[in-house]
Amino acid sequence: MVTFRGLRVYVTSVKTALSRSGLPDLDYSLNPYIGCGHGCIYCYARQYTGNKMVSENWGKIVFVKSNIVAILMREVRKLKPGTVGVGTITDSYQPVEAVYKLTxxxxxxxxxxxxxxxxxxKNPLVVRDTDLFARNPGKVDVGFTITTLDNKLSSFLEPSSPPPRARVEALRKITALGVKTWIFYGPIIPGLNDDEDTVSNLVEIASELGATLYYDPLHVKPFMNRNDHPLNNYVKTKTMNWWTKVSRTILNYCMKNHIECKPGFTGDSRGG
Ligand code: SF4
Structure with missing residues (x-):
């Protein structure tokens, strides 16, 4: 075990690299890390991680799949090529990627x-790999999760994630290369990031970039119902009427700005 910027980092090995994906438009998924140093308080992945030490210390422990590239080399020779979702469970460009470069x-x-x-x-570190994207036109798309443009709210929801404006800047740089980009606005949480200002600002950014906007309400997971969870009071106010109103506002702004807006992925959004 080593420590890295306050994270405890362990090394592990895996038997498979790619797994079949049930997410729309994806054939496979790849996740080089278990756990995520971004430590978002709403993160659904902590429920699916299958590693108690990681899920109970969310954002503080990460396992690095040290042999994933070697395993992947074997798999790509046997599998039918398709689209791979990179970071479908946890963020593949989380801080440890700067060191291990597995992604x-x-x-x-x-x-x-x-x-x-x-x-x-959520991490502008992805800009490091734009040389690869530029050499492979039409084969890469990049989405950034932006839940809010307010730094204070972002620090509460996503304590160790890069600030929202840094994500927007990274999106601008990647879009400028001709790479298809998108924004994931989610989870949308009642009373926190569901206001009209947030919606209009995000739609404006998507419009400027020509990016698709995916939007998704919070999906309440058992750990959020604990009295001591910081979202506990907010999840209680989530109703169907609330979501009908918020999604209508989003769609209206999207129509006015002529951007493509789509509901987010199947209720268990991708990592990042
Ligand atoms: S960046 Fe994504 S995977 Fe990482 S903690 Fe946040 S929501 Fe979870």
């Missing part, structure tokens, strides 16, 4: 073997 090395393998990749992240 970059995996992208190199996938792109050189005819696979396409769809990346979702």
């Amino acid at each position: 970059r090395k995996s992208l190199e393998v996938l792109l050189s073997h005819g696979f396409k990749v769809s990346i979702q992240t």
Whole structure:
């Protein structure tokens, strides 16, 4: 175990790299890390991680799949090429990626073997790999999760994630290369980030970038119902009427700005 910027980092090995994906438009998923140093308080992945130590210390412990690139090399020779969701459970560009570079090395393998990749992240570290994206036109799309443009609210919801404006800047840089980009506005939480200002600002950014906007309400998970969870009071106010009103507002803004808006992925949004 080593420590890295306050995180406890362990190394593990895996038997498989790619798994079949049930998410729309994806054939496979790839997740080089277990756990996520971004430590978002709403993160659904903590429920699906299957590692008690990680889920009970969310945002403080990460396992690095040290042999994932070697395993991936074997798998790409046998599998039919398709689209790989990169970071479908946890963020593949979380801070440890700056050291281990497993995501970059995996992208190199996938792109050189005819696979396409769809990346979702909150971390501008992804800009490091724009040379790969530029060399593989039409084979990469990149989405950023932006729940709010308010730094204070972002620090509450996503305590160790890069600030929202840094994510917007990263999206601008990637879009400028001709790479398809998108914004994931979610989870939308009653009374926190469901206001009209947030909606209109995000729609404006998507419009400027020509990006698709995905939107998704909070999906309440058992750990959020605990009295000591910081979202506990907010989840109680989530109703169907609330969501009907919020989604109508989003769609109205999208129509006015002529941008493509789509409901988010199947209730268990992708990582990042
Ligand atoms: S960045 Fe994504 S995977 Fe990481 S903690 Fe936040 S929501 Fe979870």
